[in-house]
Amino acid sequence: MNPVQQAVVWLNDPLNWTNPGGVLDRVGEHLSMSAAAVLLGCLVAWPIGLWLGHSGRGGGAVVLISNLTLSIPTLALLTILPLTFLGFGRPAVVVALAVFAVPPLLANAYTGVRQADPEARDAARGMGLSGWQVLRRVELPLAVPYLAAGFRTAAVQVVATAALASFVNGGGLGQIIRAGFGLDIAAGGGQIIAGGVLVAGLALAAEGVLALVERAVTPRPLRRTRRAANRRAADATAGN
Amino acid sequence: MSFHLSYRAEPGNPWFSWQYVRDNSDTILAALREHASLTGRAVLLAALVALPLAVLAYWYRRLAGPILALTGVLYTIPSLALFAFIAPYLGIGAVTVLTVVVLYALLVIVRNAVAGLNQVPPEVRDAAEGMGYGRWARLFRIDLPLALPGILTGVRLATVSTVALVTVGVVIGRGGLGQLIFAGFQNNFYKAQIMTGTLLCVLLALVLDLILAGVGRLLTPWLRSRPR
Numbered sequence: 243m244n245p246v247q248q249a250v251v252w253l254n255d256p257l258n259w260t261n262p263g264g265v266l267d268r269v270g271e272h273l274s275m276s277a278a279a280v281l282l283g284c285l286v287a288w289p290i291g292l293w294l295g296h297s298g299r300g301g302g303a304v305v306l307i308s309n310l311t312l313s314i315p316t317l318a319l320l321t322i323l324p325l326t327f328l329g330f331g332r333p334a335v336v337v338a339l340a341v342f343a344v345p346p347l348l349a350n351a352y353t354g355v356r357q358a359d360p361e362a363r364d365a366a367r368g369m370g371l372s373g374w375q376v377l378r379r380v381e382l383p384l385a386v387p388y389l390a391a392g393f394r395t396a397a398v399q400v401v402a403t404a405a406l407a408s409f410v411n412g413g414g415l416g417q418i419i420r421a422g423f424g425l426d427i428a429a430g431g432g433q434i435i436a437g438g439v440l441v442a443g444l445a446l447a448a449e450g451v452l453a454l455v456e457r458a459v460t461p462r463p464l465r466r467t468r469r470a471a472n473r474r475a476a477d478a479t480a481g482n
Numbered sequence: 483m484s485f486h487l488s489y490r491a492e493p494g495n496p497w498f499s500w501q502y503v504r505d506n507s508d509t510i511l512a513a514l515r516e517h518a519s520l521t522g523r524a525v526l527l528a529a530l531v532a533l534p535l536a537v538l539a540y541w542y543r544r545l546a547g548p549i550l551a552l553t554g555v556l557y558t559i560p561s562l563a564l565f566a567f568i569a570p571y572l573g574i575g576a577v578t579v580l581t582v583v584v585l586y587a588l589l590v591i592v593r594n595a596v597a598g599l600n601q602v603p604p605e606v607r608d609a610a611e612g613m614g615y616g617r618w619a620r621l622f623r624i625d626l627p628l629a630l631p632g633i634l635t636g637v638r639l640a641t642v643s644t645v646a647l648v649t650v651g652v653v654i655g656r657g658g659l660g661q662l663i664f665a666g667f668q669n670n671f672y673k674a675q676i677m678t679g680t681l682l683c684v685l686l687a688l689v690l691d692l693i694l695a696g697v698g699r700l701l702t703p704w705l706r707s708r709p710r
Contacts (some may be wrong), residue, residue: 245571307602309642312639312642312643312646312647312687313642313645313646313683313684313687313688313691314680314683314684315645315646315650315660315663315683316646316649316650317649317650317652317657317660317663317664317681318649318663318676318679318680318683321663321664321666321667321676322676322677322680324671325671325673325676358565372486372492398558402559402560402561402562403560403564405560405561405562406562406650407650408562409653409664410667417563419563419565419566419653420563420653422566423569423653423654424492427569427570427573431570434566434569434570434625435566435567435570437563437566438562438563438564438565438566438567439563441560441562441563441566442560442563442564442567443518443559445558445559445563446558446559447556449558479536
């Protein structure tokens with residue numbers, strides 16, 4: 243029986259889905275830690291990105307942070323953070339994943355505010371709006387397509403990276419693949435491929451769903467900028 | 483003597499230790515060599531495959547959509563899943579790591595090379611055509627040199643992310659410096675070993691990036707005099 247047939251057999255065994263530590267448990271873990279990481283990333287990156295974009299400073303810092311995180315291996319953060327004050331368990335994994343969510347969120351928030359039409363900004367100033375009001379009423383709405391694009395890129399990347407949490411027994415769907423490798427290729431080949439299908443499927447599903455969300459929250463006149471925002475985000479954060 | 487003893491009695495798991503580096507220099511250097519050679523081979527292979535693909539996408543606009551869409555979908559697939567798909571067929575070894583890493587590097591280089599080629603000004607293209615350049619001559623003497631900054635950006639991004647990605651190879655026991663990090667974690671959370679592996683990873687990425695930046699400067703002398 244070749245590995246693909248083995249994988250089909252593995253996926254068709256209901257116990258592999260409903261057992262403790264089965265697929266359903268793992269999907270739950272995977273999604274909950276991804277959601278926590280993206281949320282944490284948003285809380286940190288969006289205020290900073292919006293403020294830097296508003297004040298027009300720190301563009302260099304944004305690029306520097308993106309490049310730095312690009313060169314830090316996920317494995318390193320996943321193994322280092324549990325040894326700090328965060329301790330073993332979910333918080334360390336969530337923080338490690340959030341670190342990789344920050345660059346696309348930050349870069350898009352920054353670019354989104356910078357891209358706001360300077361005339362709109364001037365007009366708002368002329369109407370007597372304060373700096374804070376300009377940010378909230380003019381720049382923020384205009385930056386929504388970018389924020390949405392950044393959110394999508396970051397979330398998909400976190401869902402993809404969360405598979406690596408299995409290296410430190412952090413749970414998630416990666417655990418199924420790791421267990422398969424633990425069985426040795428000949429015996430676990432089916433499970434390995436089944437796990438791969440699940441992990442890849444979840445990432446692609448996240449991409450699809452968030453693409454719809456992104457489209458829904460982007461006002462129609464702003465939709466054409468979506469592609470540019472996406473590309474910029476991708477350039478800022480190549481690699482997972 | 484008592485001083486010595488009290489010194490030794492410090493809790494023995496520092497974040498960095500020269501003692502560790504000295505005692506294990508063979509292992510560390512072997513891991514570094516494996517990491518560097520995997521990265522080098524991967525980026526070279528990826529560039530060799532990516533450039534023709536990018537030129538195809540540039541020449542035949544109809545191919546550009548499918549090529550970029552395919553690379554986009556591939557990019558969404560998590561690295562661990564890619565290992566899972568490939569390892570049962572190619573087995574446990576450097577070839578599997580190389581294949582996965584090449585696939586990701588490929589995408590980055592293709593995307594940037596296409597962007598670079600599309601930025602060649604149309605006037606320049608027209609002028610070259612008017613001077614009687616054929617398709618291939620134009621490619622090698624006009625398009626590719628002008629797209630070089632974009633291509634080099636792609637190669638640099640690919641190199642840096644490849645250095646980080648190779649560590650995922652620990653899943654099949656061939657992760658270069660990742661092996662060091664992972665072993666440190668498993669051996670009673672030996673911080674010095676984890677840190678050494680991490681620092682060498684980041685340093686390797688930095689050094690390779692600087693080398694490529696230098697190569698880029700040498701290859702594009704016309705960009706140097708221009709004020710930035």
